[in-house]
Amino acid sequence: MKILVCISNVPDTTTKIKFLEGNNKLDTAGIQWVINPWDELSLTRALELKDDASTGVKSVTVAHVGSAASEPTIRKALAIGADDAIRVNMDATDAYNVATQLAEVLKKEQFDIVLCGIESSDYNGSLVGGMLSEMLGMPSVSAVSGINIANGEVVLTREIDGGKEVVTVPSPFVAVVQKGIAKEPRIAAMRGIMMARTKPIKICEPVECENLTEIVTFEKPEPRAKCRFVDAENPKQLVELLMNEAKVI
Amino acid sequence: MSVLVFTENWDGRFKKLTFELVSYAAKTAEMLNTTATAVSIGKVDDAELKKLGSYGAKKIIAIENEKLNILDNQAYSALIADLAKEEGAQVVVLSNNNTGKAIAPRLSVRLKAGIGSGVSRLPLSLEPFTVYKRTYSGNAFAHQVIKTPVKIVTLAQNSFDLTETSDSSVIERRQVTVDGEILKTTVKDVQKQTGKILLTDADVVVSGGRGMKSPDNWAPIVELAQALGAATACSRPVSDEGWRPHEEHTGQTGKIIAPNLYIAVGISGATQHLAGISSSKYIVAINTDKDAPIFEAAQYGIVGDAMKVLPGVIAAVKELRK
Ligand SMILES: Cc1cc2nc3c(=O)[nH]c(=O)nc-3n(C[C@H](O)[C@H](O)[C@H](O)COP(=O)(O)OP(=O)(O)OC[C@H]3O[C@@H](n4cnc5c(N)ncnc54)[C@H](O)[C@@H]3O)c2cc1C
Numbered sequence: 001m002k003i004l005v006c007i008s009n010v011p012d013t014t015t016k017i018k019f020l021e022g023n024n025k026l027d028t029a030g031i032q033w034v035i036n037p038w039d040e041l042s043l044t045r046a047l048e049l050k051d052d053a054s055t056g057v058k059s060v061t062v063a064h065v066g067s068a069a070s071e072p073t074i075r076k077a078l079a080i081g082a083d084d085a086i087r088v089n090m091d092a093t094d095a096y097n098v099a100t101q102l103a104e105v106l107k108k109e110q111f112d113i114v115l116c117g118i119e120s121s122d123y124n125g126s127l128v129g130g131m132l133s134e135m136l137g138m139p140s141v142s143a144v145s146g147i148n149i150a151n152g153e154v155v156l157t158r159e160i161d162g163g164k165e166v167v168t169v170p171s172p173f174v175a176v177v178q179k180g181i182a183k184e185p186r187i188a189a190m191r192g193i194m195m196a197r198t199k200p201i202k203i204c205e206p207v208e209c210e211n212l213t214e215i216v217t218f219e220k221p222e223p224r225a226k227c228r229f230v231d232a233e234n235p236k237q238l239v240e241l242l243m244n245e246a247k248v249i
Numbered sequence: 250m251s252v253l254v255f256t257e258n259w260d261g262r263f264k265k266l267t268f269e270l271v272s273y274a275a276k277t278a279e280m281l282n283t284t285a286t287a288v289s290i291g292k293v294d295d296a297e298l299k300k301l302g303s304y305g306a307k308k309i310i311a312i313e314n315e316k317l318n319i320l321d322n323q324a325y326s327a328l329i330a331d332l333a334k335e336e337g338a339q340v341v342v343l344s345n346n347n348t349g350k351a352i353a354p355r356l357s358v359r360l361k362a363g364i365g366s367g368v369s370r371l372p373l374s375l376e377p378f379t380v381y382k383r384t385y386s387g388n389a390f391a392h393q394v395i396k397t398p399v400k401i402v403t404l405a406q407n408s409f410d411l412t413e414t415s416d417s418s419v420i421e422r423r424q425v426t427v428d429g430e431i432l433k434t435t436v437k438d439v440q441k442q443t444g445k446i447l448l449t450d451a452d453v454v455v456s457g458g459r460g461m462k463s464p465d466n467w468a469p470i471v472e473l474a475q476a477l478g479a480a481t482a483c484s485r486p487v488s489d490e491g492w493r494p495h496e497e498h499t500g501q502t503g504k505i506i507a508p509n510l511y512i513a514v515g516i517s518g519a520t521q522h523l524a525g526i527s528s529s530k531y532i533v534a535i536n537t538d539k540d541a542p543i544f545e546a547a548q549y550g551i552v553g554d555a556m557k558v559l560p561g562v563i564a565a566v567k568e569l570r571k
């Protein structure tokens with residue numbers, strides 16, 4: 001069995017987001033780029049499955065649509081333990097376009113399980129995984145918080161309102177994963193970092209595809225009103241404010 | 250021409266988020282000089298369907314087919330895409346919840362329609378069609394142009410006010426055939442909790458962080474939530490430690506919620522935590538550290554020890570809300 005983990009490259013989650021003049025481009029100065037948190041967790045889970053010989057998982061590949069600038073992110077994924085990587089050489093700006101490129105990759109090479117994260121923490125699209133599955137006519141399962149393989153069958157847990165469902169779909173399929181899929185992201189050990197240098201990254205040129213959307217401006221959220229402090233000895237005042245001023249209880 | 254809105258039901262009932270969606274679709278339709286059509290899949294009675302009309306749906310297409318009793322992403326998307334074509338939909342509206350996230354991207358491919366996801370305002374302009382959406386985990390909002398003839402919008406929960414109308418609506422019950430071939434999802438087991446207020450539905454949320462010190466100290470959080478009819482939540486370290494169940498974890502990697510009131514107790518207010526709660530209408534913080542970043546996000550705050558402050562808050566709620 002072969003697993004493909006789609007990874008996006010996002011600003012470190014503590015980054016103070018600023019835009020360039022004109023407010024249509026992120027100011028990338030000083031930004032640390034990291035593997036999108038969910039993708040890091042899917043990679044971790046994929047590697048756990050591979051470590052367990054009973055699952056029959058033979059390889060874990062990562063795929064990324066991005067320019068050469070994101071190569072450190074791919075190397076990091078290889079250092080964590082992915083066997084090899086595929087990069088489509090294109091700036092990712094539109095989910096449909098990214099999904100189209102990943103679909104091309106999957107037309108050329110077969111994988112049994114394709115993992116995507118629930119959202120990229122930059123554009124917060126929640127789109128690529130679903131689009132990709134539709135383009136390939138593959139089943140997809142969303143909100144996946146668990147993936148297990150027993151007797152060659154892949155069993156997924158998906159979150160529903162107020163609970164969970166245990167589901168199966170025929171392979172190959174796309175699982176769109178979220179919290180719970182793995183506990184802590186696996187970190188690269190020294191040996192992994194050394195080995196990553198020699199692991200193959202296949203570079204593909206993008207296929208022609210139009211962007212269906214375009215971000216024209218960014219704006220920062222409106223600043224919130226300053227905090228009004230209530231004396232710790234007078235909690236009743238807080239409740240009164242919530243009832244009479246904010247009118248939320 | 251129309252605006253099509255997918256209205257999910259839960260055991261035959263709609264939720265507030267459904268009515269927000271329909272209100273949003275009706276207003277968008279008004280901007281486009283057309284009307285909103287709601288699509289309901291599942292067993293829903295006429296009285297419940299009528300409610301969609303009272304929030305502005307002119308036509309309500311109701312489909313019941315037992316093959317659709319479980320959510321199969323492919324089957325649902327295929328059906329909604331066909332209806333969108335039949336109805337000549339220019340805009341298709343879904344929720345930005347789990348179900349919407351499962352269907353909308355597939356719909357996008359079927360209809361070759363660009364998506365604005367996590368939208369929280371009406372279209373900013375029609376030509377070009379521009380939506381206002383959350384980006385960078387709530388640290389910025391984008392004006393995004395959707396360039397395709399058909400547009401898909403997924404609406405963020407609790408971001409749009411309900412608008413009621415007394416206009417008439419029609420319910421159209423339709424039979425559809427679902428090709429068994431397309432159904433790929435088998436459900437082997439379901440585990441559901443009942444009787445608990447769901448975090449994603451709650452208007453008020455009481456949340457505890459590492460400042461609560463121990464899982465044994467959670468009683469006042471739960472009691473305050475009960476007194477307020479609120480759901481309980483927590484920060485990530487709290488769920489990682491197993492002090493509270495994982496479903497309660499809010500933040501960038503947990504649940505993203507937008508209640509009317511979020512009460513953060515013993516939570517420092519890390520950016521990753523704020524990413525999940527910053528769309529709350531009001532935030533209250535209770536924290537021993539007056540410099541904790543949570544106070545920058547909060548509108549009301551108490552500097553003090555949670556275990557000393559909470560009993561007084563609970564008593565005041567019980568007294569004043571009698
Ligand atoms: C990739 C990534 C993703 C993450 N995603 C999330 C996420 O989704 N959600 C999330 O919550 N975190 C997330 N985190 C973790 C986040 O960075 C913080 O570590 C976390 O939010 C801190 O939790 P806390 O506020 O409960 O604990 P702390 O930061 O330890 O804060 C405890 C607070 O309690 C106060 N306190 C102490 N004693 C008392 C008392 N007696 N009474 C009242 N107050 C008291 C302290 O002053 C302090 O402000 C993520 C981190 C990373 C790297």
Ligand SMILES: Nc1ncnc2c1ncn2[C@@H]1O[C@H](COP(=O)(O)O)[C@@H](O)[C@H]1O
Nearest residue numbers: 006008065116117119120125126127128
């Ligand atoms: N540029 C990219 N390259 C590879 N995978 C991506 C890329 N962008 C998004 N993805 C995948 O799609 C998921 C959801 O991203 P999004 O739809 O952008 O919110 C991510 O968690 C990744 O698994």
